Amino acid sequence: MKIDIDTVLREHGIQPSAQRVAVAQYVLNTTAHPTAEKVAAEVRKTFPMISRATVYNTLNLMVEHGLLREFVLDDGTTVFDANVGSHHHFVDDETGRIHDIPWDSLKVSKLEALEGFEVREYQVVLRGRLRGTSRRRS
């Protein structure tokens, strides 16, 4: 479950440090799509002295080095996603939580027909409710 974070960082060209490992440890092992502040809060549970700037620096570093993906929600909050492969997103209207949708669950066609646009990447953003949820409050 939890491989050697130290190695993962190094493999992606990031020099490890206690703080960076702590951040990576958390953010690479959750599917919760946390915000930067959430990451900071979590990490501080085991590493109380880490500064905000370091958390932000580390997250940005990880994004730059392809270890993490940044995603901005409709309400403007930006969250991080350890799932760096292509996938779509479903946003729960009620809780705001994001769920990853496997790439192959959806198919977008007619992309070729877009005259004048050279598409590098795309993604479907869905919004709605989870079916059969008995209203769990966040």
Next chain:
Amino acid sequence: MKIDIDTVLREHGIQPSAQRVAVAQYVLNTTAHPTAEKVAAEVRKTFPMISRATVYNTLNLMVEHGLLREFVLDDGTTVFDANVGSHHHFVDDETGRIHDIPWDSLKVSKLEALEGFEVREYQVVLRGRLRGTSRRRS
């Protein structure tokens, strides 16, 4: 081209005022997907005394009443779109500008197969370059 803004507002249940008309006048007649600050700047050209709060209030009002749509870009900036019908978005990597893609240009299939998700709406967000643009700088 420019219908009676006063009437449009009233038809959507918004009591017109000089400030509101000025904001609506601009934002309903552009396809530029402006930010709130951009709207404020534009409106001030003809209405210098309008306050920031009023611009924000008016834009939010218009969104609530379905005259406008809010859209958050990947970098977290939120912009407004007078095109309230369903459509997709293409974000130009180079300039950051957004282009509306007609709903029927793309087709998303297999939506039904999403077990457990009750989709209320969705949208494809594409990213890339405009084809054949001779690098116009923003």
Next chain:
DNA sequence: ACACGCGCAAGACTAAGTCTAACTTTAGAC
């Protein structure tokens, strides 16, 4: 051992947006 550089901390700073309190305008009643 030494110095150089990288990373970290703390807090100042910025940008975008919301909130508040006081003032002004408007619509409707008389």
Next chain:
DNA sequence: GTCTAAAGTTAGACTTAGTCTTGCGCGTGT
């Protein structure tokens, strides 16, 4: 037309998320 209450507007304080700056300390290579 005048009055009043409600609605709208203003300026600026406040909040939140994030970046920048400055200085310190530790590790590493020679």
